[in-house]
Amino acid sequence: MEKMESQWTSASAQSTAHQTSEENAGELRFLRAQLADEKAAREAAEAQLRKAGEELQKLKADMLGVKDQQAATLRQHEATLEARFNENAILMKSLKTAQDREEQVQLLVAQVNKAQLLFTRLLNALLQQAAPRYLPANIRLQRKCELMEKHSLFDPVWYLNQNPDVSEAGVDAAEHFVSHGLREGRSVNRTMEDLRRSVEALQGQRR
Numbered sequence: 001m002e003k004m005e006s007q008w009t010s011a012s013a014q015s016t017a018h019q020t021s022e023e024n025a026g027e028l029r030f031l032r033a034q035l036a037d038e039k040a041a042r043e044a045a046e047a048q049l050r051k052a053g054e055e056l057q058k059l060k061a062d063m064l065g066v067k068d069q070q071a072a073t074l075r076q077h078e079a080t081l082e083a084r085f086n087e088n089a090i091l092m093k094s095l096k097t098a099q100d101r102e103e104q105v106q107l108l109v110a111q112v113n114k115a116q117l118l119f120t121r122l123l124n125a126l127l128q129q130a131a132p133r134y135l136p137a138n139i140r141l142q143r144k145c146e147l148m149e150k151h152s153l154f155d156p157v158w159y160l161n162q163n164p165d166v167s168e169a170g171v172d173a174a175e176h177f178v179s180h181g182l183r184e185g186r187s188v189n190r191t192m193e194d195l196r197r198s199v200e201a202l203q204g205q206r207r
Helices: 002-130 137-150 156-162 164-169 173-184 190-206
Strands: none
Touching: 002 137, 002 173, 002 190, 137 173, 156 164, 156 173, 164 173
16 A cells, blocks of 8 residues: 555656646746747847938938038039129229219310310401401401411311312302301311311210
């Protein structure tokens, strides 16, 4: 009886030990599987972290590129702005020069017109003094022509060349000038004609 109990106890102990061993093996497999899952999860997390780091580096590089491009664009805009400013400064200087020249031209034209008017008035006064109204018309005309020749104011050859209508009419140059030419605004000589044309040219530049 005691022997049977001993055998039963031994078998029971072996069974318990076997069961415990299987349980331990199952727990070990579970732990290994859990460790493998954790390792895979850790590796996946590390891969995502590396990918995120690479994307961050790429983003930083892109941002630096954009920043450099913006800086280059800004420098270009600044250079363009400076060029426009310099152009405006040159235009303003040119405008000021043109305005100064316009004022000079206006002053010169006014002076020339005044000189021409004064010359015409003096010439008329001289002609009137040389030929008073109480004298006969032919004598007055003769004296006026003599006055023109005396002061070398009149160039008959130039006058006829300049006024072909007078030459074709066969009229004496001096007589035509004192009778009609002066009143019509015809020049008395080449100098006065050049002066008149210079004034017209200056006035044409102002338009």
